[in-house]
């Protein structure tokens with residue numbers, strides 16, 4: 001276990017905001033996590049758990065303890081005819097897991113190649129891309145309840161996954177710490193290629209295989225999304241809004257070219273990137289914050305932005321989209337005050 005005081009979080013948030021935390025605590029095992037949770041001082045402190053900070057916006061320095069998992073093992077716990085089950089530590093870098101699965105010929109998460117972040121956060125956030133979501137492969141989540149220190153094993157159904165959402169983001173917000181997840185992968189991969197530009201990108205490859213899908217996804221991502229090491233960002237800043245069919249029909253009559261995707265429960269998902277682009281924000285900068293020129297859903301730090309500056313830009317975007325389209329955008333990024 002490693003504890004640091006007045007520690008810079010610049011390398012722990014992908015906006016690269018130079019904020020500090022009073023304490024930064026990294027643990028390598030479940031036992032170390034339990035020890036930390038039992039500590040009296042720790043119990044009283046303001047605390048949050050982070051992954052690699054790829055979905056966070058720090059508005060200030062953090063006056064408390066920031067926890068980070070380094071539980072980094074990947075173990076095959078069960079193998080059947082069709083599936084292999086992997087137990088994965090919450091601190092495993094998500095894309096390392098994807099790489100490992102693809103190298104072993106196990107399918108199910110190749111479309112999620114290149115997503116920044118760690119596996120514990122993937123389970124909370126239900127990461128998704130190119131027609132696949134984390135929930136499609138999740139078997140169980142092993143998590144510690146902060147108030148009682150008890151470990152609970154959640155089934156997929158108990159996690160109540162939705163679009164970029166889970167019980168850990170709603171009812172149990174900040175109450176559980178994920179230690180391990182178990183995922184079920186396919187030994188005979190079934191490819192999911194229906195997402196628009198992925199199919200187009202794949203047509204350049206001689207065959208459809210796990211490594212080629214991974215390459216194609218990485219190429220599509222690279223073409224559209226800025227790499228956080230080069231330009232601070234947290235991927236999509238907002239979620240894509242989901243509206244009723246009635247509301248969508250009204251919008252469609254006023255804006256016939258509006259793109260859309262079917263969503264569960266007979267609803268319609270509208271790409272927020274399109275709404276933001278229509279409002280003229282794409283490629284515009286506001287002080288040190290900007291809307292990325294290739295993907296309007298991504299806000300970037302041009303170098304010296306503060307969290308508040310980025311939040312201000314997000315507010316202006318939300319107000320403009322609301323007054324033009326009557327749609328309230330919800331940030332996907334979590335604000336830390």
Ligand code: EPU
Nearest residue numbers: 129130235236238239240259271273274277294295296297
């Ligand atoms: N669009 C525009 N202008 C833009 C951006 C998008 O008009 O500047 C429209 C286009 O019609 C485009 C459509 O939006 O066809 C969809 O764009 P894209 O394929 O880039 O996907 P997205 O809906 O903007 C979502 C996820 C991404 C994920 C991609 C691919 C959310 C909030 N975002 O973005 O996830 O990589 O689909 O599956 O659901 C993330 O969560 O951080 C993230 C990057």
